[in-house]
Amino acid sequence: MTSDGMAEVMRSLRSAHGDDRAQVGARMLGVEGVAVSVFPQPAASAPEPLWCFPGLSLRFEELQFTVGEGPGPDAVRAGVPVLEPDLRRVRHDRWPALLPAAQELGVHGVCCFPLALGGVRLGTLTLLCDGARGLSARQLTDTDMLVAALNSVLLTERGPPLPDGTEPAGGDEPLWPVEGLHRAVVHQAAGMVSVQLASTMEEALVRLRAFAYGSDRPLGDVAEDVVARRMRFGHDEDNGYGPYSPGNGEG
Structure with missing residues (x-):
């Protein structure tokens, strides 16, 4: 009841x-x-x-x-x-x-x-x-x-496709907004890091998570820095091997 x-x-x-x-x-x-x-x-x-x-x-x-x-x-x-x-x-x-x-x-x-x-x-x-x-x-x-x-x-309510492949019906106040979901940037960043480190996506995500946790920052913020080329993972002559900020802002 x-x-x-x-x-x-x-x-x-x-x-x-x-x-x-x-x-x-x-x-x-x-x-x-x-x-x-x-x-x-x-x-x-x-x-x-x-x-x-x-x-x-x-x-x-x-x-x-x-x-x-x-x-x-x-x-x-x-x-x-x-x-x-x-x-x-x-x-x-x-x-x-x-x-x-x-x-x-x-x-x-x-x-x-x-x-x-x-x-x-x-x-x-x-x-x-x-x-x-x-x-x-x-x-x-x-x-x-x-x-x-x-x-x-x-x-x-604007959720994922139904099992038969049809699109769900919308509502006046959708529960599942198309905009405002931001974790796709994490996967984009993992893809970039995997190229920078010549590693798998899984290993790249682990490296992103480890850096975010160690620096006490949200993973999404670190990912945005990677995608914006404010940070890259790899070898730098001044900083050695690991995450660093490119001097010219380019990845």
Whole structure:
């Protein structure tokens, strides 16, 4: 049975705008934050943040993307929810880069649910928890309802092509904006770095992530520097082997 709170969340999927949907979801689910991320293309390697509330939710999504580990990537790979409402109880070697950084951000617990229908990957729903307790039976039931609703709506509101190859129908306030998704620049940068290092795309992405993490910068910002030729990876006479800024601004 749908609770009154979840009925409001369902209505917000059609009537609210942008991050207001995440704000309603966080309030009605009784969690610290909500983030919905989507795959801009079925073959994409990581989902893009779509709605996030509060700002901490977006920062955590970017952290997972930068370090390439966490409950979100695990949920996508396994296709099952990853529930860690108290990150202090997680073994350090499970997410060695993410856990200390999440603590610095002030993230105490995370529960991540994959969004998918059949063989179509749609994205993830991430809930930030207070770290004091797990999700209650009521919260889990409501979250399951929200996951089902998101799966349905994302397939019919300017989402990826449907399994039969047809284009989804649009809505007055599309949930899946064509503009504003920025992680394509990371893959473009990885392609450039792979040429600069004569390496595979996978190795280039690892190098980008390592540099972003080591310099405490978002991966997207580092990628933009590479694409704009403000940074390149390779050998430089003055700086040796590694990332450096070309003196003339050309890659």
